[in-house]
Amino acid sequence: MKNYFFTIFTPCYNGENTIERVFQSVDSQTYLNYEWIIINDGSKDESQKKIESLIKKYQKLSDKIIFLTQTNQGKHVAWNKAVKMAKGDFFLSADCDDSFKPNTLSFFNQKANEIASKDFLKTKYSGINVCCYNPVDNNIIGDKYPYDGLISDNIELEYKYNIYGEHWGIVRTDILKQIKFPQINGHFYNESFLWFSIGLHYKVICFNEPLRAYYYETNSLSRFATVWTGRTAGCDLAVGDLFDSDGSGTLWSPD
Numbered sequence: 115m116k117n118y119f120f121t122i123f124t125p126c127y128n129g130e131n132t133i134e135r136v137f138q139s140v141d142s143q144t145y146l147n148y149e150w151i152i153i154n155d156g157s158k159d160e161s162q163k164k165i166e167s168l169i170k171k172y173q174k175l176s177d178k179i180i181f182l183t184q185t186n187q188g189k190h191v192a193w194n195k196a197v198k199m200a201k202g203d204f205f206l207s208a209d210c211d212d213s214f215k216p217n218t219l220s221f222f223n224q225k226a227n228e229i230a231s232k233d234f235l236k237t238k239y240s241g242i243n244v245c246c247y248n249p250v251d252n253n254i255i256g257d258k259y260p261y262d263g264l265i266s267d268n269i270e271l272e273y274k275y276n277i278y279g280e281h282w283g284i285v286r287t288d289i290l291k292q293i294k295f296p297q298i299n300g301h302f303y304n305e306s307f308l309w310f311s312i313g314l315h316y317k318v319i320c321f322n323e324p325l326r327a328y329y330y331e332t333n334s335l336s337r338f339a340t341v342w343t344g345r346t347a348g349c350d351l352a353v354g355d356l357f358d359s360d361g362s363g364t365l366w367s368p369d
Contacts, residue, residue, distance in 0.1 A: 120148040121202030125192040129210030130159040145219035156186025190295035204284040214326045240316035243283040247324035256280040264320040268313035282326040
């Protein structure tokens with residue numbers, strides 16, 4: 115079995131009261147081959163001090179954490195920065211109000227090996243999708259996939275299978291390094307920009323495994339950018355909106 119390396123990415127904006135959930139989740143992982151990039155996106159609360167104190171509290175994580183601070187520029191800018199420096203085979207975004215199960219990374223590593231016995235990174239697949247759950251009653255939030263192991267893409271999931279609501283998953287870092295969010299002053303790009311663009315060229319494998327707890331917070335970053343779907347985030351993204359980040363107006367395509 116191949117032991118894939120994961121990059122966990124946590125953007126933080128005013129997450130002083132919730133970010134320890136993520137620390138607890140990362141600390142509890144049974145699979146340990148990962149790095150964790152945390153970027154404080156110009157928080158106005160005491161997030162900076164809170165994160166610094168938590169790094170000291172969770173000492174066994176200190177050699178895995180890369181902690182950066184930037185002026186408030188938005189999650190998409192922090193994402194670009196994290197992807198550029200990421201060393202992982204897979205990229206997993208966990209917002210500052212998230213929590214996820216101890217077997218999360220183990221599950222993804224196991225499935226990646228089952229799907230591709232030699233090397234997942236050399237397949238036509240961009241990553242693995244899973245479900246989210248309500249931490250109060252443990253019921254799945256968002257639509258279930260028709261069956262485990264569904265091979266689809268992020269456009270087809272919405273427009274063919276009518277899959278809406280919160281979902282989560284890993285994405286190959288090498289693919290993310292080929293495309294980044296445009297950085298234009300005054301503009302925020304929903305994560306659907308990435309999922310739909312990737313969906314034009316790669317398939318994703320879907321499982322109804324509820325790994326991430328979804329909390330509705332007033333400062334939740336995912337509240338404005340629902341993972342894997344566009345319409346549910348209040349952004350009915352048209353395929354024609356998937357332009358190169360240089361503004362050339364052409365659809366992104368892998369080299």
